[in-house]
Amino acid sequence: MSGKVAISLTVNGETIEALVAPRTTLADFLRQDIQLTGTHTGCEMGVCGACLVLLDDRPVHACLMFAVQADGCAVETIEGLTHRRAIDDLQKVFHERNALQCGFCTPGMLVSAYGILASGGEPDRDGIRDALSGNYCRCTGYEAIVDAIEMTARQRRQHREEEA
Amino acid sequence: MKARAFDYMRPKCVQEALEAFASADGDASYIAGGQSLVPALALRLQAPGLLIDIARLDELRGLSIVDGHLRIGATTRHCEILGSNLVREHAPLLAKAAPFVAHPAIRNKGTFGGSLALADPASEFPAMALALDAIIEIASVEGSRRVGAGDFFIDLYETALQPGEIITAVHVPVATVKTRTAFDELARRRGDYAIVGAGIDAQMQGGFVERMRIAFLSVGPTPVRVSAVEAALTGRQLTPEAIRQAQDVLGTELDPAGDEHTPPKMRRHLARVLLGRLLGRLEANV
Ligand SMILES: Cc1cc2nc3c(=O)[nH]c(=O)nc-3n(C[C@H](O)[C@H](O)[C@H](O)COP(=O)(O)OP(=O)(O)OC[C@H]3O[C@@H](n4cnc5c(N)ncnc54)[C@H](O)[C@@H]3O)c2cc1C
Ligand code: FES
Ligand code: FES
Numbered sequence: 043m044s045g046k047v048a049i050s051l052t053v054n055g056e057t058i059e060a061l062v063a064p065r066t067t068l069a070d071f072l073r074q075d076i077q078l079t080g081t082h083t084g085c086e087m088g089v090c091g092a093c094l095v096l097l098d099d100r101p102v103h104a105c106l107m108f109a110v111q112a113d114g115c116a117v118e119t120i121e122g123l124t125h126r127r128a129i130d131d132l133q134k135v136f137h138e139r140n141a142l143q144c145g146f147c148t149p150g151m152l153v154s155a156y157g158i159l160a161s162g163g164e165p166d167r168d169g170i171r172d173a174l175s176g177n178y179c180r181c182t183g184y185e186a187i188v189d190a191i192e193m194t195a196r197q198r199r200q201h202r203e204e205e206a
Numbered sequence: 207m208k209a210r211a212f213d214y215m216r217p218k219c220v221q222e223a224l225e226a227f228a229s230a231d232g233d234a235s236y237i238a239g240g241q242s243l244v245p246a247l248a249l250r251l252q253a254p255g256l257l258i259d260i261a262r263l264d265e266l267r268g269l270s271i272v273d274g275h276l277r278i279g280a281t282t283r284h285c286e287i288l289g290s291n292l293v294r295e296h297a298p299l300l301a302k303a304a305p306f307v308a309h310p311a312i313r314n315k316g317t318f319g320g321s322l323a324l325a326d327p328a329s330e331f332p333a334m335a336l337a338l339d340a341i342i343e344i345a346s347v348e349g350s351r352r353v354g355a356g357d358f359f360i361d362l363y364e365t366a367l368q369p370g371e372i373i374t375a376v377h378v379p380v381a382t383v384k385t386r387t388a389f390d391e392l393a394r395r396r397g398d399y400a401i402v403g404a405g406i407d408a409q410m411q412g413g414f415v416e417r418m419r420i421a422f423l424s425v426g427p428t429p430v431r432v433s434a435v436e437a438a439l440t441g442r443q444l445t446p447e448a449i450r451q452a453q454d455v456l457g458t459e460l461d462p463a464g465d466e467h468t469p470p471k472m473r474r475h476l477a478r479v480l481l482g483r484l485l486g487r488l489e490a491n492v
Contacts, residue, residue: 064214087245100314175397176309
């Protein structure tokens with residue numbers, strides 16, 4: 043029992059074929075098998091949000107699924123989002139606004155923020171806090187993170203208006 | 207902690223899933239969204255030898271109108287309920303409850319059928335299935351059967367599901383012009399399981415209650431209908447006096463348990479407050 047299973051998925055746009063033990067979580071697969079350590083693990087039970095990645099473009103917890111379940115899917119990690127420059131503006135404002143201190147929660151925060159802003163809307167502060175309810179930060183007190191996401195949403199709207 | 211080693215399979219159809227379970231001598235578990243099962247495996251609360259992944263089965267997907275009911279495929283994810291116009295129009299109570307279910311990333315994977323199968327008494331959708339008098343469609347190797355929500359939730363995490371059975375869909379009677387609904391819950395933090403929550407599905411005509419179903423979550427081992435309160439309001443207008451009386455009836459009908467944060471008296475008080483708010487919203491039609 044419990045032999046390894048062949049899976050094929052894309053991670054950050056690259057096709058990956060691998061043999062995994064069914065009990066390996068997607069988080070452990072990313073961090074240990076393919077050395078993408080930007081995805082953090084904290085609670086490993088869906089509570090802290092440090093492990094968020096995009097699965098078919100939606101934020102999910104990499105600790106709450108097994109790598110075998112991602113077979114045939116598209117996974118994108120904080121590394122992928124960074125390399126394709128999808129969150130340059132968010133990262134810049136996080137930096138300017140001091141929205142990170144130790145940085146442990148930051149990859150998860152950025153993936154959540156990507157999800158919040160993906161709809162193109164401009165959520166209010168309550169809406170942003172609500173959407174971040176599954177992301178723990180032990181350093182910043184959240185205020186600066188909410189500021190940064192709010193500011194990025196505004197900048198993106200202004201940008202769109204200038205283009206139009 | 208990590209899950210114990212297990213085998214994994216992804217069947218092509220419901221029949222294959224049922225047969226795989228039957229061959230596993232009880233040492234198997236279905237996995238849908240995995241948002242409750244994966245933590246349970248990690249904590250070794252469960253350690254099945256085989257996981258049968260039903261999340262991608264076409265037969266379990268989709269939202270559609272069938273025979274005056276909204277058919278919700280079992281693997282419909284919470285985020286799909288939240289974003290669906292069909293749900294907003296035909297099952298507004300579910301649309302109102304959906305934002306309260308967990309956090310966005312969990313809603314992106316957790317499924318409607320999984321939520322009912324787990325039957326956590328603090329979960330929103332099981333209680334709303336009760337308030338909506340939903341019908342649960344179940345498949346087994348013997349065939350298919352239907353169970354009303356009122357007979358489905360039996361005890362803490364215990365349902366009418368027999369080992370190996372799969373929820374295939376849930377059927378919710380569609381809303382009419384008379385339908386009014388309200389949902390709310392009290393939680394310490396948004397996204398946390400509620401201290402107490404409730405949803406109401408009512409038929410109102412000219413300000414009078416023709417029929418009302420009220421279901422509470424987080425007040426006992428199962429979701430709870432409060433039939434004495436419903437009876438007390440039927441045929442009446444939702445005047446401040448009627449609402450006050452309903453709150454008094456609730457105070458005697460509800461017998462919630464306590465936990466380390468919330469003594470029974472506090473929970474009963476909060477339930478009364480919540481009921482008053484919800485009835486006020488029904489009256490104002492907001
Ligand atoms: C941090 C956190 C917070 C949460 N907060 C909330 C909350 O506030 N409210 C809430 O309602 N939920 C909450 N959840 C739970 C979440 O909504 C779950 O996704 C849901 O309850 C179970 O659905 P699932 O598809 O993930 O089921 P799984 O985890 O895949 O399965 C759960 C159980 O149901 C069985 N099962 C699944 N589908 C079927 C089926 N079709 N037929 C038969 N059996 C089946 C499985 O075998 C398993 O025993 C939370 C979860 C986490 C991790
Ligand atoms: S590690 Fe996944 S939520 Fe904490
Ligand atoms: S910056 Fe340290 S946990 Fe958020």
